Amino acid sequence: xxxxxxxxxxxxxxxxxxxxxxxxxxxxxxxxxxxxxxxxxxxxxxxxxxxxxxxxxxxxxxxxxxxxxxxxxxxxxxxxxxxxxxxxxxxxxxxxxxxxxxxxxxxxxxxxxxxxxxxxxxxxxxxxxxxxxxxxxxxxxxxxxxxxxxxxxxxxxxxxx
Amino acid sequence: xxxxxxxxxxxxxxxxxxxxxxxxxxxxxxxxxxxxxxxxxxxxxxxxxxxxxxxxxxxxxxxxxxxxxxxxxxxxxxxxxxxxxxxxxxxxxxxxxxxxxxxxxxxxxxxxxxxxxxxxxxxxxxxxxxxxxxxxxxxxxxxxxxxxxxxxxxxxxxxxxxxxxxxxxxxxxxxxxxxxxxxxxxxxxxxxxxxxxxxxxxxxxxxxxxxxxx
Numbered sequence: 001x002x003x004x005x006x007x008x009x010x011x012x013x014x015x016x017x018x019x020x021x022x023x024x025x026x027x028x029x030x031x032x033x034x035x036x037x038x039x040x041x042x043x044x045x046x047x048x049x050x051x052x053x054x055x056x057x058x059x060x061x062x063x064x065x066x067x068x069x070x071x072x073x074x075x076x077x078x079x080x081x082x083x084x085x086x087x088x089x090x091x092x093x094x095x096x097x098x099x100x101x102x103x104x105x106x107x108x109x110x111x112x113x114x115x116x117x118x119x120x121x122x123x124x125x126x127x128x129x130x131x132x133x134x135x136x137x138x139x140x141x142x143x144x145x146x147x148x149x150x151x152x153x154x155x156x157x158x159x160x161x
Numbered sequence: 162x163x164x165x166x167x168x169x170x171x172x173x174x175x176x177x178x179x180x181x182x183x184x185x186x187x188x189x190x191x192x193x194x195x196x197x198x199x200x201x202x203x204x205x206x207x208x209x210x211x212x213x214x215x216x217x218x219x220x221x222x223x224x225x226x227x228x229x230x231x232x233x234x235x236x237x238x239x240x241x242x243x244x245x246x247x248x249x250x251x252x253x254x255x256x257x258x259x260x261x262x263x264x265x266x267x268x269x270x271x272x273x274x275x276x277x278x279x280x281x282x283x284x285x286x287x288x289x290x291x292x293x294x295x296x297x298x299x300x301x302x303x304x305x306x307x308x309x310x311x312x313x314x315x316x317x318x319x320x321x322x323x324x325x326x327x328x329x330x331x332x333x334x335x336x337x338x339x340x341x342x343x344x345x346x347x348x349x350x351x352x353x354x355x356x357x358x359x360x361x362x363x364x365x366x367x368x369x370x371x372x373x374x375x
Contacts, residue, residue: 048289050208078212079281080288110291113299135194136292137201141208145197161288 002068007033007040010068014060017053018140021098024057028086031077040070045082048141048161084160095158096124101146103158111160116144123148124155131155165276166220167238170228171349172267173213174239175324177229178356179260180206181363182243191250202257202293209286216282230367234360240349242320244356251304255313258301259321259337261294266325266332314339322346 011033012025024030031043042061046054058074065072084103087095092102101124107115116136119129128150135145136159144157162170184203190196214225221228242260247253268290271283304310318339322330323346334341 048205048208049212049286050204050206050289052204078216078278078285080284082285083288110287111295113295116295135197136296137194137198139197141201141205141289159292161291 001037002035002040002070004033004035007035007042007065007068007070010064011042011061014057014064017056017060018051019095019098019100021094022087022091024061026088026091026094028088028091029057029082030061031081035070038071039073040065040068041073041075043075043077045077045079045086047082050141084158087158099124099155100143101155101157103160106160121146121157123151125153126151163220165279166217169213169217169279171238171240173210173217173228174237175243175260175264176206176213177210178237178239178359179243179256180204180210181359182246183257185246185248186253198296202296205289205293209289212282212286216278226367230364234352234357237352237356237360238349239352239356240320240324241347241351241353242317242324244353244359245317245320246355246359249313251307251309252313252317254297254300254304255310255317256320257293258297259314259317260324261290261297262336263321263324263333264290265294266329266336270329319344320347323348 008025008030011030012023014024016022016024016027019027027047029045029047031045032041033043034041042065044058044061046057058076061074062072065074083106085106087103095102101121104115104120116133119131121131122129123131123146126148128148130149131146132149133144134147134154138145138156142159144159145154146157147154180203183199183206186199187196187203190199210229211225214228218224218228223231242256245252245256247256265287268283268287272280272287274280301310318337321337322333322341322344325333330341330346333339
């Protein structure tokens, strides 16, 4: 029989389908793992609802649990329990190294345009905060586009939700 | 069908059909930024529709795809606002702004409601809609004094009222600064002539090979 720790370690090897530098554990989409005999229950809390990778993630979770010789029972949690605040510290660093600026911490209220236009966002390439918002929307639901005034290139910013 | 299932389908249909309409700007929006914005917003709205259809499917049977694509046009419960084929920027922005304001009023009501499952999903949807609202409000602010935009808002306002049940309309009027008392709403329940062509296109692949697995 597998242990919950073994399951967590195996799930930490699954790359995010669209941002493969980080694992599903780094991304914070696994809310809980419970082992009950041969069955492994995994609570999966989706990122952005329009993300086409959600189904790929769910299947990868099932296949990984099967690979451990157990029967998967993946529950998709349809509430707001996932937030970009769930991305781990090591996950944030991996995003930055890959050129994708990590999300800002969630504010108490809803994000505002003033916050998006503030100087709180750091270029993942040169570290400058002289960056500006180019487009709230980007190539996937989770990203915005910013421009770095210092090294003069665009970069992708993980949206805070 | 329970009132809850009717409510879920109404909201899901709004999001699916508006997502489809917004996606019609992909490739032809006035600027590259808006091309990306409308494509991304459309993707989000259709994602919200999928999650709502899944909740409805738990009661009605089937799955999200069946609810989205296997019904006849007259079985959809979307508000006429989202059906309109508006390939004109002032009207498109007017609809986006009015819809997002109405949607926020609806989401706030769901979050405060007794249905914890729906309240949880509404809270998740709300976090993504924040970005749509910023986008819509930014454009509405920019175009506020433009006669074409003002005319489009006036023309679409009766449709926007039809998105919400009666009791939530005063809040929409308060948020938008428009009048609720003298306006005859274009109510949910009947469809415009523009839904059927959209439906034919949206369901074409699914109808051509029923039951295909992808």
